[in-house]
Amino acid sequence: MNTKLTLAIFPLIGCSGCENALLDAWRVNDDLFNNFEIIYSPLLADFEEPDHVDVGIVTGNVRFHEDINKLLRWHKKSKVLVALGSCACYGGIPGLLNLQNIQSVINDIYSPKISLDNYDMPKLIENVKSIAEFVNIDIAIPGCPPPKNLIIKLFEHLLKGEPLILPDKSVCNECPLNTSEDKVIRNIKRFSLEPITPNKCFLEEGVLCLGPITRTGCDARCIKVNTPCRGCMGYLYNIDEAVVKFLSSVSSMIDEKSRNIDIDKIKDLTGLLYRFTLASSKLNFIKRG
Amino acid sequence: MSKKLVFHPITRIEGHAKVTLVLNDGNVENAYFQVTEFRGFERLLVNRPIEEAPLIVPRICGLCSPSHHLASVKALDEIFGLTPQENVIRLRELLHYAGFLHSHLLHLFILYLPDILFSDIKPNPGFIGMIKSYPSLVKDVLEIRGFAQQILEVLGGSSIHPSATMAGLFLNPLKPSQRTELRDKASKSIKLFNTIVETIKDKLSEVLENSISFPSNFVSLHSKSDYPLYHSDEIHVISSKGELLTYFQHNDYLEVIREKTVSWSYAKAPYLKLTNDGYYRVGPLARFNINSKFHSENSEDFAKQFLYNVPSPICMSEYYNIVRIAEIKYVLDKILEILSSERILEYTYLQRDLKPMNSDGIGVIEAPRGLLIHHYRVDDYGYIKYANLIVATVQNTPIIEKEIIARSQQVISKYGVSEDKLYNTISRMIRNYDPCLSCATHTSNIPFTLEIHIKNENKVLFYPTFSSTP
Ligand code: SF4
Ligand code: SF4
Ligand code: SF4
Numbered sequence: 001m002n003t004k005l006t007l008a009i010f011p012l013i014g015c016s017g018c019e020n021a022l023l024d025a026w027r028v029n030d031d032l033f034n035n036f037e038i039i040y041s042p043l044l045a046d047f048e049e050p051d052h053v054d055v056g057i058v059t060g061n062v063r064f065h066e067d068i069n070k071l072l073r074w075h076k077k078s079k080v081l082v083a084l085g086s087c088a089c090y091g092g093i094p095g096l097l098n099l100q101n102i103q104s105v106i107n108d109i110y111s112p113k114i115s116l117d118n119y120d121m122p123k124l125i126e127n128v129k130s131i132a133e134f135v136n137i138d139i140a141i142p143g144c145p146p147p148k149n150l151i152i153k154l155f156e157h158l159l160k161g162e163p164l165i166l167p168d169k170s171v172c173n174e175c176p177l178n179t180s181e182d183k184v185i186r187n188i189k190r191f192s193l194e195p196i197t198p199n200k201c202f203l204e205e206g207v208l209c210l211g212p213i214t215r216t217g218c219d220a221r222c223i224k225v226n227t228p229c230r231g232c233m234g235y236l237y238n239i240d241e242a243v244v245k246f247l248s249s250v251s252s253m254i255d256e257k258s259r260n261i262d263i264d265k266i267k268d269l270t271g272l273l274y275r276f277t278l279a280s281s282k283l284n285f286i287k288r289g
Numbered sequence: 290m291s292k293k294l295v296f297h298p299i300t301r302i303e304g305h306a307k308v309t310l311v312l313n314d315g316n317v318e319n320a321y322f323q324v325t326e327f328r329g330f331e332r333l334l335v336n337r338p339i340e341e342a343p344l345i346v347p348r349i350c351g352l353c354s355p356s357h358h359l360a361s362v363k364a365l366d367e368i369f370g371l372t373p374q375e376n377v378i379r380l381r382e383l384l385h386y387a388g389f390l391h392s393h394l395l396h397l398f399i400l401y402l403p404d405i406l407f408s409d410i411k412p413n414p415g416f417i418g419m420i421k422s423y424p425s426l427v428k429d430v431l432e433i434r435g436f437a438q439q440i441l442e443v444l445g446g447s448s449i450h451p452s453a454t455m456a457g458l459f460l461n462p463l464k465p466s467q468r469t470e471l472r473d474k475a476s477k478s479i480k481l482f483n484t485i486v487e488t489i490k491d492k493l494s495e496v497l498e499n500s501i502s503f504p505s506n507f508v509s510l511h512s513k514s515d516y517p518l519y520h521s522d523e524i525h526v527i528s529s530k531g532e533l534l535t536y537f538q539h540n541d542y543l544e545v546i547r548e549k550t551v552s553w554s555y556a557k558a559p560y561l562k563l564t565n566d567g568y569y570r571v572g573p574l575a576r577f578n579i580n581s582k583f584h585s586e587n588s589e590d591f592a593k594q595f596l597y598n599v600p601s602p603i604c605m606s607e608y609y610n611i612v613r614i615a616e617i618k619y620v621l622d623k624i625l626e627i628l629s630s631e632r633i634l635e636y637t638y639l640q641r642d643l644k645p646m647n648s649d650g651i652g653v654i655e656a657p658r659g660l661l662i663h664h665y666r667v668d669d670y671g672y673i674k675y676a677n678l679i680v681a682t683v684q685n686t687p688i689i690e691k692e693i694i695a696r697s698q699q700v701i702s703k704y705g706v707s708e709d710k711l712y713n714t715i716s717r718m719i720r721n722y723d724p725c726l727s728c729a730t731h732t733s734n735i736p737f738t739l740e741i742h743i744k745n746e747n748k749v750l751f752y753p754t755f756s757s758t759p
Contacts, residue, residue, distance in 0.1 A: 013326050015727045016303045017351020017449045020395070024438050024448055027431040038417050044399065045415030046300045063327060093348045096333040105332050119309065119553035120295070122325050144348065145449040192340050192455035193369075193671070195640035225446035225453060225461035230344060267672060271337045275345075288336075 005158060008040035008053040010074045012067050012131070013094070014060030018085035019043050021145035022057075029152050035159050055080045055158055061087040061094060061279065062129040064122035075135040082154065083130075083137045086144040086232050090239070091130045091279020093144070096271060098127045098278055101287045128279045139164060144232040144276060147218045170236060171211035171229045174220040177201045185253045188265050191228055202228040203250070208272060212249065213242040230275045239280055243273045291318065296712050299719055301400040301415055303352055304726025308715055309553070310697055315706065320693040322686055322719070324556035327730045334676040339368060339645070339667050340455065342676075346663065347450040349680070350728045352395060354450045355388030355441065356656035359519065360663040362454050363652030368667055370646030371457035376636045378519075380444065380459040383627050384451065385519050385654070386620035387440035390433065391448065392657040393613050393620075396723045398430040401610055404717050405492050411709075429485050433478045436471075440624070443467050456643060462636040472628035479587060479621045486591070486614060493595075493611065500607035501699070503692050504529030505568050506561060507575035507602060508546075508684070510655050511536065515584050516576070516619055518655045525579045526561060526569070531602045535563055539653040542662055546679060556729040559684045568691060571659025571684045572722065573612035578602035585622035588615040606692065606721040613723075645671045656681050658723055683729040685722050692718060 009019060019041070026033045039050050056078025062068060075081055086092045097105070102124055131137065139157070141150050150166075157164035172179075179201045189196060189206040196202070202209035202223075209228035211220070213235045222229055235242035247269075254261060266272075274281055290313070297307035305326045311319040330349050334342060343361040347354035359381055366373060373381075403415045410418065419427050438448035444461060445451020453460055510517040511525035522539040537545050548557045560567030569575075578601060583589050595611050596603070627633055645667050652663040659681030666675040696718050697711055704710050 011305070013305075013328065013727075015328075015348055015351040015354075016725075017348070017354065020351045020391075020449050023395070023399070023431070024434070027435050027438075030428070041417075042298055042300045043303065044301070045403075045417045046412035047414070047417075048412065064325075093345060094328050094330075094333065096337075097329045100332060105329060119321065119323060121323065121553065121555070124327060145351065145447065190338065190340060190671075192458060192460075193643040195642065198638065221442075221446040222452055225444070225451075227344070227446065227452040227460060267670070268337055268341075271341070 004035055004037040005054040006039045006050070006052075007036045007055045007057065008050060008074070008078070009038065009043070010040070010056055010058045010070070011042060012058060012060030012071070012088070013063040014085065014087045014092070016043060016059075017145040018059040018087075021148065022084075022151060025148045025151040025155075028148065029155075032152065032155050032159065036155065051077060053078050055082060057082045057084050058088050058131050059084050061091050062131060062134065063094070063124060065125055066122045068125075068134055071131055071134050080138045080158065081135065083132065083140045084151075085146050086142050086234065086276045088131050089137075089140045089142045090234055090277040091128050092276055095128045095277065095279030096275070099270065099285055099287060102126055130280050132280070142166075142215070142232070142234045143218055147221070149219075150217050166215060167217045168236065169216050171214045171216045171218070171220050171223065171233070174216045175201070175211055175223050176220070177223060180204060183253050184255045185250065186255045188261050190265055203253070208250070208266070210246065210273070210275075213237065213246045230272070232276045234277060239274075239277045240282055246273065290314065294706075294708060294711065296715060299716050301403070301413075301716075302720060302724050302726070303350070304724075304729070306719075306724070306726050308693060308719075310693070310711070310715075312701075312706065315701055317694050317697045317701065320690050320697065321553045322690045322693060323554045324686070324726045324729050326726055327555045328727060329730070331676045331678050334665070334673050337673050339365060339650075339665060339671045339673055342663075342665060342673065343455060344452055346678075347452075349678070350725055351449050352392050352725055353388060353656050353658065353728070355384050355391075355445070356654055356661055357663070358445075358451060358453070359385055360652040360654040360656070360661045361665075362456065363654060364650035364663045364665050365456035365652070366650070367652070368645050368647050368650035368665065368671070369456045369643045371643075373457050373459075374637075374639070376462075376633060377454070377457065377459045379627055379633055380463065380636070381454055382519050383440060383463075383624060383633075384444050384453050386624050386627075387437045387444075389518065389620045389657050390437035390617060390624075391441065393617050394430055394434045394437070396657075397610060397613055397617075398426070400723070401720050402489070404720060405489075405496055426485065426488065429481055433482055433485075436474050436478045439474070440471060443471070457641070458638070459636065462638065463633055465631075465634055468628055468631070468634060472625065475621065475625040475628055479618075479625060482617060482621060483587070493614075496607055497595075497605075497611070500605040501696070502604045503606060503695060504604045505570050505688050505691075506534065506564060507578045508561070508569045508571050509575040509579045509660055510653065511579050516580055516582070516588075516616075518576075518620075522653055524653070524660065526563070527579055527602060529602065529604055531578070534561075539662070540649075540651050542651065542653070542664075542679070546662075546684075548679070548683075554686070556683050556686050556726070558687045559679060560687065568688045569684065570688050570722075571681050572609060572657075573616055573659075574603060574606070574609045575659060576655060577612045577615070583615060583619050585619045587622050588618035591615050591618055606718060609721045609723070645669065658682050658725055658728070659684060680725075680728040682722075682724045682726065685724060686729065689719055689722055689724065
């Protein structure tokens with residue numbers, strides 16, 4: 001008898017990295033995954049969209065009007081709806097385009113104008129959105145891409161009901177770099193363009209690192225290859241609140257006697273602090289262009 | 290009477306696309322390969338600090354993220370006027386080859402092979418059918434993919450969207466124990482892949498017997514001394530007859546390749562300025578036709594059986610898949626070669642104070658799907674003012690449209706207007722190219738006059754000044 005749980009992978013606008021991460025996780029643990037039957041995934045098979053599915057996994061963000069209808073439909077069809085990856089959870093990096101006026105982007109890029117109607121093309125919405133703006137999500141697995149071990153945990157949860165709780169610790173907690181007692185920033189430095197002391201906390205070296213506000217679960221994988229955290233797992237707090245917390249703690253770390261703080265080096269705070277989450281901010285950003 | 294047939298979605302390719310065929314009295318009047326997604330990375334890069342670009346651009350594509358990362362970093366090398374140490378280059382290559390392995394295996398065995406193995410089953414069960422009917426083949430393929438994944442994780446922290454390298458630097462050098470472990474796995478993977486190829490060889494030969502020639506120009510990096518996936522900055526353009534139409538250095542790319550918009554797709558249509566019709570192919574087939582030699586034992590052996598006996602240049606799209614196999618063998622050989630030498634461990638993490646030396650940086654690389662160009666312009670502080678990305682897939686979309694017309698016409702003359710047969714033939718033909726559509730939709734307009742300035746006088750970077758009309 002077939003008791004497998006059915007699975008549909010519903011793609012919105014993403015990069016297929018989430019699906020690829022799923023395949024990578026599959027390899028390590030096929031015993032677990034063999035309890036599931038994929039009945040829909042345009043990337044992996046030609047199957048028609050099902051009427052009902054046990055688990056619907058949505059990847060990517062909402063970029064077109066038609067994405068909203070798809071999402072509502074998939075929500076209805078799925079017993080459990082999972083948002084997989086930071087695009088689905090928060091909008092992801094493409095959310096940065098919300099700082100610009102989409103109509104002028106389109107006019108600028110596509111001349112002669114794209115004849116959307118003549119060729120029945122999907123129409124863009126003004127801002128990239130996460131899927132949470134439109135439907136209730138049962139489970140959110142963030143990360144860009146979502147870490148393998150979280151994907152495995154997700155499937156263990158779906159199969160055996162094992163509790164699925166995202167870590168409530170920050171990336172700093174898993175960070176192997178050395179921190180000092182006093183935690184003072186004497187200089188603001190740009191990553192990779194200015195020398196820093198090896199094996200020391202990026203933030204204390206003056207390189208902005210979002211580790212303190214970012215939820216771990218990724219095993220601090222970027223820091224382990226000497227890259228500062230850019231916050232892809234999303235924040236431990238409400239997004240805008242986290243950003244304020246980050247800025248206030250960084251400013252309190254700055255050594256008052258230091259004259260080396262060059263403000264030009266941090267021209268693009270928005271693009272840093274909201275790298276993966278801008279589409280989910282409640283702030284009204286002024287659009288350029 | 291004119292009639293429209295819409296095939297939507299095209300499955301087992303990366304991203305969202307549909308095909309619209311316009312028929313008139315049983316003749317194919319036109320075909321549109323329509324990319325129905327939009328991501329806009331060229332625009333969202335503007336105003337970001339240049340050193341963040343290599344961390345942002347991998348998200349263009351979850352299948353070939355290492356290529357975007359590396360093309361970006363090559364552009365940064367130029368902006369900061371750096372020539373990386375030999376070992377930085379070797380480590381970058383290692384990352385690149387692992388990326389090729391990860392991507393090519395996905396395409397060949399998970400997206401494409403089901404076309405051959407399940408040609409009679411409807412709907413094609415794809416990867417899900419593979420798991421059920423060919424579990425040990427799937428296991429072996431995923432095993433080698435796991436090896437690629439491990440290299441990417443060890444070097445770049447993550448198999449998808451790695452962050453491994455920055456202007457002039459490699460951020461996370463290899464440790465001795467990692468080298469030996471990976472080296473041993475490389476030898477195993479080579480053997481395992483050879484046996485995999487043996488099992489599917491006959492199936493492949495069958496398909497090739499029915500392949501149809503579709504002539505076009507070809508564009509790729511060129512090198513005399515190696516099969517150029519990372520190294521070269523020299524780009525060759527050949528015709529369907531194999532004549533060298535032109536060659537140019539990467540920073541002259543705008544002189545040769547231009548882009549125009551079409552009104553039916555979110556992807557633009559690049560074209561060659563120098564030819565009448567402008568169509569060309571990029572990717573494995575173009576690389577092989579232009580370089581015609583692999584410089585690696587395993588792939589040479591394979592090429593003798595499958596490629597050298599076909600008149601060159603090969604204009605049959607089915608051969609994309611064959612060259613892909615040869616390329617997998619090539620990158621496996623290269624990975625083993627790099628890991629076999631202890632010299633890869635001799636790495637000094639050389640940190641410097643970097644200021645932009647050039648306003649423009651152009652990084653060119655062969656991504657799994659073909660020629661990839663990242664061009665950034667920065668201000669004096671190193672903030673991005675302008676970004677132009679010419680991505681492999683977008684260059685293939687115009688020729689894909691042409692080939693859709695030709696193939697559909699053949700189907701209709703043989704079987705009449707059979708939607709089933711048309712869909713099968715068209716989607717299968719498109720899959721040969723392994724299009725990646727999330728890659729294809731980032732285009733921005735090139736300024737009317739683009740002057741590329743050079744400030745860094747002690748480097749042999751040659752930047753011409755030219756003007757252009759979009
Ligand atoms: S979350 Fe990251 S990996 Fe997933 S679709 Fe978005 S960009 Fe790709
Ligand atoms: S701020 Fe960054 S570098 Fe410092 S401890 Fe936290 S995660 Fe590590
Ligand atoms: S270290 Fe930060 S940016 Fe890197 S994977 Fe973890 S959360 Fe994402």
